[in-house]
Amino acid sequence: RKEVEQDPGPFNVPEGATVAFNCTYSNSASQSFFWYRQDCRKEPKLLMSVYSSGNEDGRFTAQLNRASQYISLLIRDSKLSDSATYLCVVNPEQFYFGTGTSLTVIP
């Protein structure tokens, strides 16, 4: 079983839409959770850390559900510049990345 499972998409949404990504993890001992954004042929960039209480940064909201072992990312009012691959990361003792979810925001 993979450490982290993520729907690869692609998600194609119009500008202004709300889109949500989920990611499940297998190791219940995982302590740290993150969302990274990766543009084509670039390095991953940290988008948000995910805290137990949930956290919000502008149009982005991350949630953690330990009971069901998943994390989520909600993007509101999508912009063209949000088009990228979004990677979830779970850290029981090392970083495990999901395969990434591709998002394209359409004008």
Place this chain on the structure above:
Amino acid sequence: DAGVTQSPTHLIKTRGQQVTLRCSPISGHKSVSWYQQVLGQGPQFIFQYYEKEERGRGNFPDRFSARQFPNYSSELNVNALLLGDSALYLCASSLGYEQYFGPGTRLTVT
């Protein structure tokens, strides 16, 4: 502040050759991790070093090795290159749990 730097940016090698990739962490960061990312996949963990000690190793063959220097920079070595080693090799530095990535070295093995 300068971010994580990696060299070279691109590299073309032949099967059977050896390669060394280099990484300089963000100033003040003592931990460096290496990842391999093939097209269409998320990065796969190779090694983590902290204060020059290996702290973790992923599921990669012994052809992969690394080290960290007193100034916290790091090298990743891959021996006896295979076609399947073609990938983007990413270095990340960290102070706490959050990791910050360099631009990567794109390795092509022919």
